[in-house]
Amino acid sequence: MPASLVVWVLSALLLVGVLTQRWWEPRLAERGIPVRRWPWRWWLVGYPACALRIFSSWRRVALLNGLSVSVAPSQRVIGRDLVVQGQALRPRPPRLSWPVPTATGLTLRVLLHPGQTPGPYFAAAHAMEHAWHVHGVRVTSPRRGQVLIHVTALDPLTDNAPAVRPPAQGLLKAHVGRTEDGEPWEIDLRRVPHWLITGATQSGKSSLLAALVLDLAPQPVALVGIDCKGGMELGLFGRRLSALAIDRAQAVSLLLGVVDEIHERMRVCREAGKRSVWELPEEERPVPLVVLVDELAELYLTDGSRQSKDEAEQCGTLLLRVAQIGAALAVHLVVAGQRVGSDIGSRVTALRAQLGGRVAHRSHDEASAEMTLGDINPDAVIAAQNITEDEQGVAVVATGGRWVRARSRLVSLTEAADIARTAPPADPFLTRSAAVTFKEGGIAA
Numbered sequence: 001m002p003a004s005l006v007v008w009v010l011s012a013l014l015l016v017g018v019l020t021q022r023w024w025e026p027r028l029a030e031r032g033i034p035v036r037r038w039p040w041r042w043w044l045v046g047y048p049a050c051a052l053r054i055f056s057s058w059r060r061v062a063l064l065n066g067l068s069v070s071v072a073p074s075q076r077v078i079g080r081d082l083v084v085q086g087q088a089l090r091p092r093p094p095r096l097s098w099p100v101p102t103a104t105g106l107t108l109r110v111l112l113h114p115g116q117t118p119g120p121y122f123a124a125a126h127a128m129e130h131a132w133h134v135h136g137v138r139v140t141s142p143r144r145g146q147v148l149i150h151v152t153a154l155d156p157l158t159d160n161a162p163a164v165r166p167p168a169q170g171l172l173k174a175h176v177g178r179t180e181d182g183e184p185w186e187i188d189l190r191r192v193p194h195w196l197i198t199g200a201t202q203s204g205k206s207s208l209l210a211a212l213v214l215d216l217a218p219q220p221v222a223l224v225g226i227d228c229k230g231g232m233e234l235g236l237f238g239r240r241l242s243a244l245a246i247d248r249a250q251a252v253s254l255l256l257g258v259v260d261e262i263h264e265r266m267r268v269c270r271e272a273g274k275r276s277v278w279e280l281p282e283e284e285r286p287v288p289l290v291v292l293v294d295e296l297a298e299l300y301l302t303d304g305s306r307q308s309k310d311e312a313e314q315c316g317t318l319l320l321r322v323a324q325i326g327a328a329l330a331v332h333l334v335v336a337g338q339r340v341g342s343d344i345g346s347r348v349t350a351l352r353a354q355l356g357g358r359v360a361h362r363s364h365d366e367a368s369a370e371m372t373l374g375d376i377n378p379d380a381v382i383a384a385q386n387i388t389e390d391e392q393g394v395a396v397v398a399t400g401g402r403w404v405r406a407r408s409r410l411v412s413l414t415e416a417a418d419i420a421r422t423a424p425p426a427d428p429f430l431t432r433s434a435a436v437t438f439k440e441g442g443i444a445a
């Protein structure tokens with residue numbers, strides 16, 4: 001068969017495959033055949049159209065947003081002391097690189113004119129979104145003299161089908177969903193030891209905790225839960241949790257056990273002359289401990305009685321201690337709640353400051369998004385406020401000044417039942433008292 005005929009047949013098959021993708025993709029998924037999202041439609045049709053729109057409008061976009069500069073000066077001296085000022089002629093837009101396609105859009109590199117800073121490009125991102133009719137534009141400046149324009153053509157988070165997701169590689173790492181760049185959303189507790197998850201009711205906080213547990217469950221990591229909503233959410237993970245506190249009195253005893261364990265780990269490090277458990281030889285290193293809290297506010301609510309005030313006060317102090325000293329001792333805190341303001345109790349704002357990883361789901365009011373992300377990035381607050389009721393599981397994730405939109409993975413009841421049957425690591429605690437407290441703290445293995 002002549003080679004040209006083979007090429008024609010293959011091209012025709014490819015074209016038919018692309019055009020009928022919407023038909024065959026769900027049918028394969030129904031039969032349990034893993035479907036990788038091939039963005040062919042985007043590469044063959046969307047990408048050239050989007051690139052054409054960007055190049056045809058770039059001159060106007062750059063001019064209207066103050067990104068163009070004129071080679072001719074806008075001021076001129078005539079004679080000895082007459083300064084003529086006027087509109088510079090033929091402003092030149094900055095040079096755009098070839099658009100590199102990505103799974104969800106494309107990326108362009110811009111070389112700044114001498115004297116320009118990335119600031120006006122950051123400010124123009126919104127104008128670019130409208131000019132190019134795309135879902136989102138994010139501008140970064142990873143190298144001096146250059147900016148990168150990341151264009152996301154369509155919102156990849158609208159589809160809530162569980163993407164084929166390889167588990168994260170490495171201790172204390174979990175793939176809990178996907179980001180809008182098409183990358184896995186990874187929570188790495190060694191890099192960012194403590195996390196705060198907020199959102200209105202039914203926005204997806206507990207589902208995110210479940211996705212985290214799903215990936216941590218097969219790892220040699222001890223998980224303990226505090227779920228003062230009667231253990232309805234974290235109780236699903238049954239014996240995989242080394243302990244579960246389902247009311248505040250149990251939470252106090254469990255947190256006392258965690259603090260005891262922290263002190264014991266400190267003693268071990270001190271005697272070995274190390275500053276963190278990660279410096280200990282692997283066989284002597286204690287098992288990492290992750291404390292999951294579902295609905296923080298329940299720990300701080302009081303009915304006005306002396307006892308409830310004391311318990312709330314104690315919970316606040318203990319959580320703060322865990323957050324302040326736990327990281328180097330492989331004790332991690334993941335806290336979920338609807339609000340994290342000073343209005344729910346004392347020391348909540350101090351606790352919030354210790355939780356470096358932030359996840360904000362849809363919120364009822366601006367203040368809640370502001371509490372979670374305001375000290376990280378004002379743009380992230382706006383992005384979180386734009387999450388709608390239908391976008392359950394969609395959140396803005398921020399760490400160390402950087403942020404991205406992401407959607408958690410929905411964990412099914414069958415997967416939760418599988419987790420519940422997984423055995424926790426044997427003897428994860430150095431202190432007998434911690435183990436006993438965990439047993440007395442609530443439902444324990």
Ligand SMILES: Nc1ncnc2c1ncn2[C@@H]1O[C@H](COP(=O)(O)OP(=O)(O)OP(=O)(O)O)[C@@H](O)[C@H]1O
Pocket residue numbers: 160199200201202203204205206207208392393394407408409410
């Ligand atoms: N990633 C997701 N994709 C699709 N749907 C989701 C996702 N996450 C959550 N949901 C849906 O949202 C519902 C509520 O989720 P979840 O219980 O996690 O919310 P929550 O914020 O913990 O609510 P509450 O504060 O009332 O406990 C779930 O029953 C599920 O149907």
